[in-house]
Amino acid sequence: MTDSQFDVRLRGAIREQMPALAAPDTLRQRVRAAVRDAASESRRPRFMTARVKRWLALAASLAVVTSGGWWLGVSRATATALADQVLASHVRSLMPGHLTDVLSSDQHTVKPWFNGKIDYSPPVPDFAGQGFPLIGGRLDYVGGRPVAALVYGRRQHIINVFLWPVSAGSRAGEGGGSASRSRQGYHELHWTSGDYTYWVASDLALPELEQFAELVRRG
């Protein structure tokens, strides 16, 4: 082997042992969201923090556009208020560093993480085999109570699943109801099944999101 042959082979071996890597999809999503966030922050006046301003803007736009009535079994006002909270939580979760409290694709890591944080142990299925990998979980606050939020991915898209137990008193009224709505480019699906009330939010195209919801329904 001559020196130059050696160099060629060394080069090949280096490439093999130190391959170019692909940025994970979740990272792309995070970076894209963070960049847009930073880009819009940099042109806002500074007398309020950007985040507070964004919250006020979001609340105002929701207050103006809210309408409802698809929500079966729950009063229109209650359902709309919940849908707004779910949307706000979803949007907030996409801001840098807010997506997960427990980052794991292992359902047996995510499920026990909720122990001692909420008074129920939510079902945490993984749909990686169907193209919706579990990304992690998060504690959120919706409808006046701490709730479990499960985070799933689909290519570059993030899906939030909020779920909490159906309260005994309202079960008859809520049972089996399902609904959807779209706001600001995000879709929300809602249903109750078994013991849980579900809310799903994502910017994923509606047919795919419904496909995902069907997986969740079947558990």
Add this chain to the structure above:
Amino acid sequence: MDPNELERFEAVVLPHLDAAYTLARYLTHDDHAAEDVVQDAALRAVKYFSGFRGTSGADGRAWLLTIVRNTAYSALRSAPTQGVAAEVFDEEQHSASGADEDPSVDFDRQETRDRLRDALAQLPAEFREVIVLREIQDLSYQEISDITAVPVGTVMSRLSRARQRLKRELVRAGKEPVR
């Protein structure tokens, strides 16, 4: 940043996230640290984008990698347990052998590949980064010089020293009996 600038940023800089992640991952040796470095670097890039004068995709890549590299080094400096390139490359010790030895090395041998992988991981960061930029990302000496803020001559000598060190490891592997 106005929407047009954001669009330009997304077109010029964001296509290079793979390259950014590759560099960050090989500098930090850690998946999560690499992701944080890339995200921080992207945010810094947004901030400084008005000063970016490049036009081509290659310009965007070199520019982003410069920021990734600086971000990675600041992250590593602030990390409590990890030090980067704390080990000083001992040229006296390493330059003597390698070049003179018969470079007949069996690259197909598992032993050889393992040793090469370990040697790459243990290269001091300033050598590892030139290997990543040159061998993996195919950047020119000039681009590497811009990114690492050292003269082209230094880039070339670091590359050759890095290769020599790897060569020495491989020749040594070849002399050991197969287990």
